[in-house]
Amino acid sequence: MMYEFLLNNKFELEQRCRDKVAKRPGRSASSIQLQNGVPLFLEQLIKTLEIEQTSNPLASRAVSGHAGGASTLSEVGASAAQHGKALLQLGFSVDEVVHDYGDLCQSITDLAVERDAPFQIDEFRTLNRCLDNAIADAVNEFSYQKELVIAAQVAIELNERAGFFAHELRNALGTASLAFAAAKAGNLSLHGATGTILERSLASLSRMIDESLVDIRLVGQQAKILTAFSLADFIEELAAAAQLAAQAKGCVLTIGPVDRLLALGGSREMLLSAVANLLQNAIKFTHAGTEVRLTAYGAADKIQIDVADHCGGLPPDAEATMFLPFAQAGTDRNGLGLGLTIAQQSVIACGGSIKVRNLPQLGCVFTVSLPRLAMPD
Structure with missing residues (x-):
């Protein structure tokens, strides 16, 4: 061996x-x-x-x-x-x-x-x-x-650039203010040397502002702003409600350990609704006396959330239609068949994806993949 x-x-x-x-x-x-x-x-x-x-x-x-x-x-x-x-x-x-x-x-x-x-x-x-x-x-x-290291370096560089930008703005504004004060105090014409200095300073201010607006637009097009929150707290909140449903069905809800240093991004409310729908679906179709398992973990730049059940496996072709509105693959027709549709739309809206893996004769595993962010301070 x-x-x-x-x-x-x-x-x-x-x-x-x-x-x-x-x-x-x-x-x-x-x-x-x-x-x-x-x-x-x-x-x-x-x-x-x-x-x-x-x-x-x-x-x-x-x-x-x-x-x-x-x-x-x-x-x-x-x-x-x-x-x-x-x-x-x-x-x-x-x-x-x-x-x-x-x-x-x-x-x-x-x-x-x-x-x-x-x-x-x-x-x-x-x-x-x-x-x-x-x-x-x-x-x-x-x-x-x-x-993450590169992103931190970029953030430092952006901070330095912001500092340089503010410094140059202050210099140009300071020169313009001095020129204006000199012209006002001496009742000088703006067509002379002092007026020329003021004009150049204002032009410099205008140019720097225009350039900064271009940078802001580019950054806005390249990055999505996501709200980061604790994965462990998120799972704990889900588990508290799902435990009651599991007890009523006569099955066991098992929660895997979650690293408290992990954070995910998106709308917390939408994602709570999405994963709660997956848990409700799993508890609904899993066999009594078996287990529904919820696990969450980091995988490179993603947070993965798995909801595994013991439904006995998916019917033929169910994977192709299960996320469609009003689709109900099982014999239990209690509900409108919208839970998985809502879950999918909510996850996609938060920049993630959702897929299902069939385990014939055993059950299936729904996996939600979401952006992994740094833990907020």
Whole structure:
């Protein structure tokens, strides 16, 4: 079994990865730098492989995520994102993010060949899935954090430009004021030298104002103004109302942990209505005694909110029509069939998107993707 091989050779593999890292120019690997990297990923890989040998192999997805590139909350994704963020803070490039996980894959392969360890094809598929998800989440978080750094630098530059602009305006206005005061005190003609100075100063003021208006229009066309608010508080408010509906239906509402440093953008009221409609829909169609799960997490520059139910899976072609007004796919026709339509329109109005993933014989997962913003002070 691969998980037994990895467990027995864990320290050897970690050391080989450190050796590979040390050979790359300008890169060293301390335990602090790697605590969210290779060692933790290796533990999660072992845990995933071990779970997949049990009677419920799909439970491993909570540890290492799904195949196919879908963004979901998982232990591998969370720690990989932290690793990507740490490498950016240490001044490394995105190449280093990819290389760190590639080193582990190469180390596992080399050691397996040396020890003549046989692995099953499904175990290699699991290894590849874990690596793909870890690399994707690490690179996404690295890129997002880098964009934040660039945005902060741009804000500093804009602040400096505003300071320069105010300074030049004050100079031009000061010159114009002096010229006007001199002309007034000496009863001078505005056709002379003093009048010329006043005229040039006023022209300079007019030019600077016109240029600033052009900049303002360009910035307004390129950026949307979104209101940032706490994701954790948002989810807590939703959960309080949805718990009552879940109890009445005889199902369980489970809320996943939410990072209190995450913030999302848009109209809070519209988004509360949107996600509340998704929760109501999930509770309505989920089977009694099963679970509706609400999770929210960061994925690069997006906030993802998942609402998963146990409705038994979607009917054929339901995905194509479920967001249409008055569409009702289930046997329960209580309501007007507008909840999903309202949810979709509200999410789109806030600059986000919504999609559904069918889990045949199990249920479905609605995923709302929204802009991720910096936490307001």
